Amino acid sequence: MTLYARFAAHLDAILDALEAEGQLPGGLDRKAVAVEPPRDASHGDLATNAAMVLAKRAGTNPRALAGLIAPKLEALDEVSGVEVAGPGFINIRLVPEIWQEELRTILSEGEDYGRSQLGAGTRVNVEYVSANPTGPMHMGHCRGAVVGDALASLLEHAGYAVTREYYVNDAGGQVDVLARSAWLRYREALGETIEIPEGLYPGDYLVPVGQAFAAEFGDRYVAAPEEEWLALFRTRTVAAMLDMIRADLALLGIHHDVFASEAEVQGSGAADRVLETLREKGLIYQGVLEAPKGETSEDWEPVELTLFRSTRFGDDQDRPMKKSSGSWTYFGADAAYHLQKADAADQLINIWGADHAGTVKRVQAAVTALTDGRVDLDVKLVQMVRLFRAGEPIKMSKRAGNFVTLADVVREVGKDVVRFMMLTRRADAPLDFDFAKVVEASKDNPVFYVQYAHARVRSLHRRAAEAGVDLTGTPDLSLLDDEELALVKLAAQFPRVVESAAQAHEPHRIAFYLSDLAAALHAQWNKGNDDPAKRFLLVQNEKLTRARLELASAIGQIVRNGLAIMGVAAAEEMQ
Template sequence: MNIYTNIREQLNAVLADLGAEGALPADLDTKNVAIEPPRDSSHGDIALNAALVLSKQARMKPRDIAGLLAEKLEALAFVSAVDVAGPGFINMTLSPSYWQAIVRHVIADGTSFGDSETGAGEKVNVEYVSANPTGPMHVGHVRGAVFGDALANLLTKAGFDVSKEYYINDAGNQIDILAESVYLRYREAHGEVIEIPEGLYPGAYLKEAAQTLMERHGDRFMKASKEEWLPVMRLEGTELMMDLIRSDLAALGVEHDVFFSEKTLHSSGRIADAIAVLRERGYIYEGVLEPPKGKKPEDWEAREQTLFKAEQFGDDVDRPIQKSNGDYTYFAADIAYHYDKYIRGFKKMINVWGADHGGYIKRMEAAINAMADDGSLDVRLCQLVKLFRDGEPVKMSKRAGTFITLREVVDEVGKDVTRFIMLTRKNDAPLDFDYAKVLEQSKDNPVFYVQYAHARVNSLQKKAVASHGDLDLAGADVGSLTHEAEIGLMKQMAAWPRMVESAATAHEPHRIAFYLYDLASSFHSYYNLGNSNPELRLVLEADKEKTLSRMALARSVATVIASGLYVLGVTPVEEM
């Protein structure tokens, strides 16, 4: 149940009645009418600007329209008061019974409460992580992985048809470097003393890959030419690194629906297809770029290239897509990849990138706009994560040597803590991750505070069952829940469906983490009322009916918390 959708339906019914009566014109367009919580809660529960929006259409003064609407709205059974303010704003106060019904809805719906049809089944491609397959995931990938996964979950809950995708960069020079690095470790596995030249990957994780290759091939490549071993090391080394990456992501609770290989763009001719589309539309030409602004590189020379008219679509300059030697640029492959997404039916595309890729956004948006009139791309940048231990920076990995791996973080604090904390800041804001603080059992640690609320409800329910036997929460008398704190909790839960829709529309899953913390905080405050007033305790051994109604409220809170945690990819804990 979305209260704002429900109020809109009631408003439309009232307008239809007034139209039938001749008090207002029929068929007024209400799509621009805002139905919001008032900025000042003392003004009521719902604020409507309908009278102001409809004034021009109706050719009436806003105050006159507001008066007509107020009279009809106040007659609704679930409305306790309606006030007209200022030039024609309408403030509504809803009756306690309206809020109490939320408890029944949550108990009936379970964690599906808040599911929305906003997305209407629209296909959305969310591409995230897409790290080069040259080693294990590092902490810099964690935030993008969690953000992308939570965003995909959120969009799914909001009614979109979501595909989670990983783009494997397996066609670039970095794969040749990986192959040579693996081959050196392969020789090392056979007992040869090696030195890792500058420019190759030195990580000890490659020893595991080399051991696997030695078990597969024995000493077959020890005396082989580079032409023989390079293709094998390139292919199998990449596969082994992707196995490692999949394993790391699984530890974080991240699973993709599609792993798309860049190599297939080259082998399938998809790059040429995408360029042909742009050429047919007149956006490809042969030309010479101006030298870079500022200090000109010593090796820069004017040469004719195949260029895309990116500047025509908002980019800073036109962009090369084919070099003078005929090779396609990385940008050409990226264009082809997004063209492939588009012809797979994804008009709506979301990419999650690291903050260092910000300069690439304009050209990619330009390409989408040029080749797909109804396509859209939203790029979300994730800022860096700084690791601390008791306030001191963490600088070195035992396994990778030069960076902290994703697995090291997850192994130390757990998947759920890692995921929740990564979503306690907006994606484009820096985030500090202190190992000690994220495991702290206090109100200052949001993941603990939210999980504790869920576990506390389970503990209370066990206590209630011990006192009164099995509880039929669906049959509880929620009409007895009239305390200010109880009504407040109901109002917060009623906001959950709208939170799902607004966070999904904004592509901001961190809003869910904030919402859950606020709801958990309100529940803990409600529970603590019983410390000073025993009559307000949730479990009363001498009063089964009050216990039943309060446990229905508590269980509905836990259900909404669980619903939100599932969006974040966090498992609700049963006990702590």
């Protein structure tokens, strides 16, 4: 149980006591009651909004209710003082021993500090990347890949049972284009001089595929009609691209549990099952959609379609499940795929590019309808990454074959830099990736600043050993002053940050927190430059040094734990 959860339990017991005493009505909804760090650390160690959120329903005013709660909080052995502030907030100060004990807890729990049973084994399917299997991964895919993978790790840290899934879009026209592109490379491998026409994929990554086909098939398909080779080349080329994609993702430390095939979903009859399920619920009808905005009657021909009543679930219009030709729409196929996922999950999370924003409501509507609200679908939209080199933007075009591959970037700046940088802003905000700045040894570079904090901690132990400082025995943590305990207070927020980030599905919160923790450590370290008595390592005072090394070790442990969630290795030393 975290420190904050423990005090939430204390507060809950106090509210129970007030009910038993008849000073508070029974049955009040306490869901909005929170125990959290105050916005201003000078106000105390903890704060609660209990009086603010319960007063109206209790038929009293917040300050009056706070006046009933505060004395009972102050009576706790762990509390040194309580203050009612403003309209009724309650600020709590804890005895120093609480923070000394929390420091010991961080060190004793080690890599498990911050783990939680919040999820209680709830099954969550996180689908991310899901790029078309038409070539190697490029930097346009990178951010969604990192956000999805870090979110999966975050949820696991918080006690959820997570499945990492990649949806292979192998049923659309783009894979036929891929097969035709590979067929040209096959002919090239047999000695022909080819020219890649507009609309096909010109990238050299298809050269080895064509060579493999040439070695296996000889000239069998050179003059053969397309219907003889298209399906074969499509299947084989998609498989080759997926091998390439898996290898690219592995460079980032990303491995999926499931690769689900769109073609297999469509061929399984799952879409028919969706249609019948929705029909049984009275959510399918034959109808005509309104003309798109801007279309005139001359441009628009109304066609009767099989429609899903998605407006009943918050969508802005009903959606076609089938085209007039009788084939499934993209939405119909998506609904079938999501039902397949929902059969084995309690929650679904999709990491999509921002260009998919228009499809979110309809797919959420389908999931709600198909599962009767049992399964929730959360879609996180990821904005683009803008690449810069020497201050100049780098433009990418996959069709033109002049894109920046993920593999090239990882090899240039390293996996850890790439992963950390992808989490330095909210997923729904654009992100700039400058090749020079991300490797800069500067406090303006968040990757360096956090890694440097951990390296500094590691250096302390090496330097202490070299100076012959006796590190045996139990350190006296009462020697730590208020400034040093402030670091412990910030470190103690880590379990709470993990839980709140997991609930919000926002792994960037871990990066933000680590940046704050690193800044606090560096600030404390730098005080020793002005006042030697504040240095972590004081050879002439082994007892104080031992206590400060425990403090530094705890901060280092939190940094390692947070970086592990992000999929980033902690630096042992900075070059």
